[in-house]
Amino acid sequence: MRRFVLGIVILFLLAGCATLPKPLRDIPAEKHISLAQIKNNPSRYTDVVLLWGGRITNCSNAQDGTYIEILYLPLDNEGYPQEKDVSEGRFVVKSKNFLDCAIYSKGRYLTAVGQFKGFLEGKIDEMPYSFPFLEAKAIYLWKKRYYYPYIRPSIWFWYGSPRWWFEYGPWW
Numbered sequence: 385m386r387r388f389v390l391g392i393v394i395l396f397l398l399a400g401c402a403t404l405p406k407p408l409r410d411i412p413a414e415k416h417i418s419l420a421q422i423k424n425n426p427s428r429y430t431d432v433v434l435l436w437g438g439r440i441t442n443c444s445n446a447q448d449g450t451y452i453e454i455l456y457l458p459l460d461n462e463g464y465p466q467e468k469d470v471s472e473g474r475f476v477v478k479s480k481n482f483l484d485c486a487i488y489s490k491g492r493y494l495t496a497v498g499q500f501k502g503f504l505e506g507k508i509d510e511m512p513y514s515f516p517f518l519e520a521k522a523i524y525l526w527k528k529r530y531y532y533p534y535i536r537p538s539i540w541f542w543y544g545s546p547r548w549w550f551e552y553g554p555w556w
Contacts, residue, residue, distance in 0.1 A: 404463040405495070407522045408435065413497045419456040419472040422500060422516050429500050434518060436475060437465040437495035443485035450483040451476055452523075453506075453515065454494060463495045464526060475516040476504050479523055493526040 403409060413435040422429050442453035456472050457465035477496045488494070498518030506515055 404435075405524045407524050408463055408495060408497050411497045411521050413521075415459070418458075419475060419516060423473070426500075426502065426516075430502065431499055433497060433499050433521065435459065435463065435495070435497050436477075436518065437463060437493065438471070438475075439465060439467075440488060440490055440492045440494055441474060442490065443483070443488045445482060445485060449478050449480045450485070450488070451478050452483070452488055452494065454496075459495060463524070465493045465495065473516075474508065474513070475518060476506070477518045477520050477523065479520045483523070488525060492528070495524045495526070496520050497522045 411433065413433045415435045417429065417432070417434055419436070422434075436454075436456060437459050438454040438457040440452055441455050444451050453474055453476050455474055457468060460466050477494075477498055496518060498520040501517045501519050503514040504517040506513055
């Protein structure tokens with residue numbers, strides 16, 4: 385009986401583990417190589433498949449595909465970009481497929497698996513910049529997250545209950 389219960393518990397724990405979205409999961413990629421490491425030693429990482437993500441800053445379509453400029457952000461265990469006040473820089477992902485820039489728009493979060501091909505010279509506003517360049521093998525655009533303000537019913541009448549009320553429950 386103990387083995388059965390232990391087996392059930394292990395199944396629940398494994399089911400709760402964070403995994404990458406399906407399009408990214410099947411492609412072997414280096415997950416712990418940062419943008420700073422690439423900038424410090426680019427020749428070492430040429431043709432290495434990387435898992436990077438961040439917030440889209442620009443998107444443009446060309447004859448050979450779609451180029452997406454991304455503000456590099458570290459990823460959590462599920463591959464979701466974690467918003468930070470500091471970034472290591474920007475990089476460019478090229479998709480051979482046409483991606484509509486109205487959907488892949490500025491401010492959206494994206495995670496990509498791609499092969500590092502060197503640097504692409506460009507500009508951020510008027511400043512010249514060398515963008516690390518990935519040829520995409522898979523791209524995952526995260527759904528928009530909406531936050532709705534609401535008033536919680538409570539014993540505090542028109543003010544709503546304090547946030548801790550629903551996070552921790554009442555104190556009695």
